[in-house]
Amino acid sequence: MFKQRVIFVHGAGSFGAAAWPKQHGMALDYDALFLRRHGFDAVAEPVESDFGIDTAIVLDALADDGRGEAGGHVVAHSQGAVAAMMAAVERPDLVQSLTLVEPACLSLTAELxxxxxxxxxxxxxxxxxxxxxxxxxxxxxxxxxxxxxxxxxxxxxxxxxxxxxxxxxxxxxxxQAPSWEAPLQIVPGVPTLVLTGGWEPLYEEIAGYLRETGALHRVAPGGHRPQDSSEGDRVIRSFIADVGRRRHAQAS
Structure with a gap:
């Protein structure tokens, strides 16, 4: 049975699968990939971050998987949301949905x-x-x-x-390069969820901006990591499943 791909992009702290403890189980229903951004390695010394390289890492993960399929859902946290948005702008055909958790997309709202x-x-x-x-x-x-x-x-x-x-x-x-220096643009036509913890006006302001451009905004407990709460995890899974069902219905 074909599984839709879901790409997880971490923020500035833990990375890879360790950054998404509540979402590990999604691998039962999806082809789940837990990425490591540029400079994040368990052994190698850290290096300067690079928005372009991070974007390429996301796009490579969305490329043809050898089964003749390409594309998938992208879930990103904090600074990882920068590369996720840049990837969606560059290749919207590959990004089936975009979930931005407490997105550090400050260049969009720098004047607010x-x-x-x-x-x-x-x-x-x-x-x-x-x-x-x-x-x-x-x-x-x-x-x-x-x-x-x-x-x-x-x-x-x-x-x-x-x-x-x-x-x-x-x-x-x-x-880490300051996230407010990222060359971000609004992503047209890609179903987008913004999940925040309701604790910090900065992230609520970013979420409000994205909501005005068409994104769905939800709030769940958990501070800067609402994906770790049961409610936040449910919101993420429900959104991806709903988008997947709509895509399947349109293709039928």
């Missing part, structure tokens, strides 16, 4: 109040990131990004005596 305030707080830090140690950047990033609501649902600064993986995580964070 919550985003502008966030940029004013974060840009000075990114301006000097090449001169900071990895752990110093991470600690200051967490302090600025989560000052109003606490860091419980975002990256945490390493404790004393960080492990090798914690050191790599801090370096990856410092090497």
């Amino acid at each position: 109040p919550a985003t502008a305030a966030h940029l004013a707080m974060m840009q000075p830090l990114f301006d000097v990131r090449q001169h900071l140690a990895d752990d110093d950047f991470q600690a200051e990033y967490v302090r600025r990004a989560f000052a109003a609501s606490g860091p419980a649902d975002g990256p945490s600064a390493p404790s004393a005596g960080p492990t090798v993986e914690q050191q790599r995580e801090a370096r990856r964070l410092r090497l």
